[in-house]
Amino acid sequence: MVGVLRLSLTPRSQDRLIALCGLLGGAVLVAFKVYDRPDHVPLWAVLAPMLVMAALEPVRRTRPVLAVSVGGLAFVASLFAGSLLATLIMYTDLLYAAVIYGSRRMSRILHLTGGATVLVLSTLTAIYAGTPSALLVAVVSSLVFLAPVWTGDVVRKHRQEAETERLRAEQTALLSEMDRREAVVAERARMARELHDVVANHLSAIAIHATGAQSVARRQRRAEDDPLVEALAVIRENSVQGLAEMRRMIGLLRDSGGGEADESYAAPDLAAVDALLTKARAAGRDVGLAFDLTEQGERGEVPVPVGLAAYRIVQESLTNALKHSGPGLVTLRLDFRPAELRIAVDSPYRAGAGRELPGARAGLVGMAERAGLLGGSFEAGPRDGSWSVRAVLPHAQKSEGRA
Incomplete structure (x- = not known):
């Protein structure tokens, strides 16, 4: 040549x-x-x-x-x-x-x-x-x-x-970009209104009705382990949690759409894990559960998507431990490595029928999807008498279609 x-x-x-x-x-x-x-x-x-x-x-x-x-x-x-x-x-x-x-x-x-x-x-x-x-x-x-x-x-x-x-040409491109951004802002504002006026209202109604049904169940003196009482608790807990997440999402949409920022709607990350453990310890005292956190490596700067996914996986794992585990110690290990974050949660495993509540296994699917979107891996199941959750979250997403 x-x-x-x-x-x-x-x-x-x-x-x-x-x-x-x-x-x-x-x-x-x-x-x-x-x-x-x-x-x-x-x-x-x-x-x-x-x-x-x-x-x-x-x-x-x-x-x-x-x-x-x-x-x-x-x-x-x-x-x-x-x-x-x-x-x-x-x-x-x-x-x-x-x-x-x-x-x-x-x-x-x-x-x-x-x-x-x-x-x-x-x-x-x-x-x-x-x-x-x-x-x-x-x-x-x-x-x-x-x-x-x-x-x-x-x-x-x-x-x-x-x-x-x-x-x-530069002016035309600039005007086109401004029009595109205005369209995105308008669409986000519309989505925020729809979420607030429709979905959030429905979740509020579900939470209110579930709370009312729990009151009726208590007046009927139903046992705490009654399947109906447990189902109502799951419905109320998930509806309240979904409502909180919906409000956070609405705040993010409004913030990105040019509105005033609301710090209460900021996306959670690993910095909020301690608060999760505090709540889990308070809720686990009545059922004989204790929680322990171990960190390895330097936390450093964790990418925002990785921090959010890790927070959700830890949150769901602790929630599942409170719902399904027997008395004992729940251990949470966070291993910070240069190229990835490893999460390990072990909780006492309680086998037996009657533990499949409404919404069961949906959390496992959600955790697996979060890890998969980041190019990582996820697995959960019984292991050596414990319920084990393992997740690996790379700091950089894997590129596809690379020639």
Whole structure:
């Protein structure tokens, strides 16, 4: 495979290269005496205008007025001393650069002076040498004084149009992005209203009715282990928890939709595990459950999705231990590793029929889905007389479809 070498020159380097090429070309022409009256014109008279033109090339972008003014004087001097093609070409380049990099006023002045020069030269030639010579002078002088100016004017207009189109495209893209964001904000606000007005109200009604049914059950003096009482407890607990999560979600939607932030609706993370254990210890005293937390490694900065998933897995595991475990010790281990977080929960296992309450195993499915979304693993089940929960949550999600 043949590589192509691409030279990237700065504008100043380009100007210097043009000056160097002009000098080399002029030196070759002078060496072969390719200029007017080589036998009568001294060499310095030919070289001086060429050197002036080459010296002006590096400033043709930064100081176009100076370059074209001094260059014009040097060009006139070369016509009287000994016209050299390299001097002529560099002068036309200065005219072109003056239109490109100069002001609009400079472009108008060069059009007027160029046209006036062509007119004066062709008129004088017609008077003293005849019409055919005048036509020739008009064509040649137009190529020298007007063609570079016209070309520069066309190029400048194209550049301005291109810049205008680029700015218009950027403005259109910005407006499109603003419209997209406004649509997202409006949709999130609508979702928040729907969740608040429909789903949250239904969950509130479920919780209220479950609480009322529990009151009726207590008046009927039903036992705590009665399946109906346990089912009502599960219904109320899940509806209250779902209502709290729904309110948190509504707060997040409103916050992302431009509303005021509500810290009570912030997504939970591992920092709230201690609060979970405190509640679990208080609830577990009556059933003979104790809870212990062990952490290994440096917690450091845990990504937000990983922290949220870990919190939910721990929360569900502790809740299941309170619902289904026998008396004993529930151990929670968090192993913080550089690339992943490992969660292990072991609780006393109580086998037997009659423990399948409404909503059973839905929590296990939810924990497995949270771990799977992060590219991790999850398993739960009886092991050595305990109910074991194991989850591995990578800090970075696995990429798919990588070629």
